[in-house]
Amino acid sequence: MTKRILIVDDEAGVREILQICLEAVAGWEVFTAASGREGLAIAEAEQPDAILLDVMMPGMDGPTTFRQLQANEAIRRIPTILVTAKAGFSEQKQLLDLGVNGVVTKPFTPEYIVAKICKILNWNL
């Protein structure tokens, strides 16, 4: 069954290229949201298999969005992976401590990010 993934990122370019990557490499069905608020709504509506959530977003950032997601019974079990440009070990640890399933760093190659998502979520292509 085709996996359904939600991408939440305020950066149009990143959002779109990530979508192309996931579609082209893995053939997953991709939804996109340009803000945390939009992401929460789409997640609730579409019930995706996983959420790729950008960390640094204006207004509601990734961690805040994740906490709200956790607070919502309807969507709190959806696996969530944070996408960050911060590559430092302590920063990643801080993010993992939030309780997310995993962290992937920018920039990325198409194959790397798909492989990383599969590894975190224990999926097979």
Add this chain to the structure above:
Amino acid sequence: MTNDEKVNILLVDDHPENLLALEAILENLGQNLVRANSGEEALKCLLDRDFAVILLDVQMPGMDGFETAELIRLRRKNQQTPIIFLTAFHKNEQFMFKGYAVGAVDYMIKPFPAEILKSKVSVFINIFKTNAQLKQQKELVESTNLELQNEIKKHRHTTKLLEIKQGEFEAIFESIPDAVIFTDLNLKIIRCNPAFTALFGYESAEAINQDYQIIWKDRKISLTTVLNNIDNLKSYEMGYSRKNGEQFIGDTINTLVKDADGNTIGLLGIIRDITSRKRAEEEIAMLNHQNSLILQSAGEGIYGVNCEGKTTFINPVAAKMLGYEPSELIGQPMHSLLHHSKADGTDYPLEECPVYKSLKDGTIHHITNEVFWRKNGSQFPVEYVSTPIEEQGEIVGAVITFKDITERQAIEQMKNEFIAVVSHELRTPLTAIHAALNLLSTGLVDANSQKGRRAIAIAEENSDRLVRIVNDILDLERLQSGKMGLSKQPCNAADLMVKAIDSMQEMANRSQVNLSVSPLSIVLNADSDRILQVLTNLLSNAIKFSPAGATVWLTVELQGDRNQKSTVGAGFTDNLTTKTDNLTQPAPAVLFEVKDRGRGIPAEKLDTIFERFHQVDASDSRKQGGTGLGLAICRSIVQQHGGEIWVESVPGKGSNFYFTLPLTPNP
């Protein structure tokens, strides 16, 4: 005895009539005639006084004349007293011999002619008188002689004492380490000691007979100056010159030399070279001064503690940072005053305190992550160094230098945040480019497919954005570090405004925004390219945030008339916020204004909008292709021109951006 003095003449006879007769004869000699009626009485008289001559009757009852004479001669005092015997016997040699044997000087046979007796007695009177005078003279000579001998003795003793004193004086004079000079009343040097030679460089022979002035060389010091300083052996400081011209300061005593009668006979000068002492004193004073200056003016807090950890000194900066008066801290245990707790409020045991360790084992500690506590109970982050003070191998205390690093931490945090933002701003387009190119290069998408063309477009857009961001960052960095010099030259405000509108017209058309410009011909001294950059930046922001069909106004006015400006902001009086508009008497300046009727800026953002990467909403700024650095660049350019930039805005109604450029060129 003088000739007028009366002498005694003893008349001895048992017959009173004879005595009367003798008295009658001798009376007119004018001497003192003493009568005796017997030998015994005569001897009695001799006990009392001296007699010039004794007239002694030979035939007397009891003790006769001879016996009396013998007894008289027994007395040493009377051995020479002339005795004239008076007798009625005929001249008889045997008898006369007896008389001479017992000491007679003469015989007179009764009856005798009065004149002869008188003249004989006169002779003895004269002899007696002469003898008496001789005796007196002899006594005088003897006593004079004795006096002389005593004098000689005394003199010898004095001479000896003098020799001892002279020896003592010479020893002192020669060996005293101070220069000593004697001069005569004309201030000619008459003596000087080896210390003088050592100090001034003149040999004794060179100095003697020279004027006292040589010790000052060319500096004329009057006698009055010297005499005025003769003050009860008090010393005073004076400058002197050595033979080689070197100057030095001498501690000086001048005193007058007097003879035994108190007459001034010369001057004594004693000079001690105190140059090195003065220098040492000056050095100590200077060091003290420097030390206190350093302590007073050091930007860092500095305090010292003794081995018990109690304050021995503290500079004003340190006391101020801690909120105390320096006097409140002296003698106080510093750890319990300002270091009692850690940043989280938990106890800071003394044994863990680095200062305590310095005192204990002499180690130096550099601490950057602790806090000190103020008098008012607040804390501040500090960096401090604790260094032990050692004296002769023993730790006697420690010096602690510290600074409040609140500001540094804030800057550090700002820097970290900036780096995070920059890295995010750079990584974001890079991520898109990187992934897009990878999709194409690995053949995951076909370049000619719809997705492929989209990937190429995304890569292109994001590389444009990357170029803009990198340019802006570099621009801003060069502007803020002053590396980008302004090339100011006269230019017309109207030209700049028209050029700015021209270059933004296409963007405005795309956004269906009207541009309205009211140019005024004002000549400015400015870098026209940079001012154009500010204008287009402000216009571009205004266009971006204006809805379709709206208008963006660009106006200019000569500043100085504030009423005109308040008219501009009249619509916003309810919630008007000005950034740096606090001039009461503005210098002549040109005021540019860019006004839009966009969505406005929330009040809480007005303060930070000119900071780097502080867009009101980064996402839609980026949607518009902004870098987040435009307003920061505008502010740098305006400030470099000596102008100001600010914004007034009401959310939902629009924003007015203002900037001024001074008309008088900044020096």
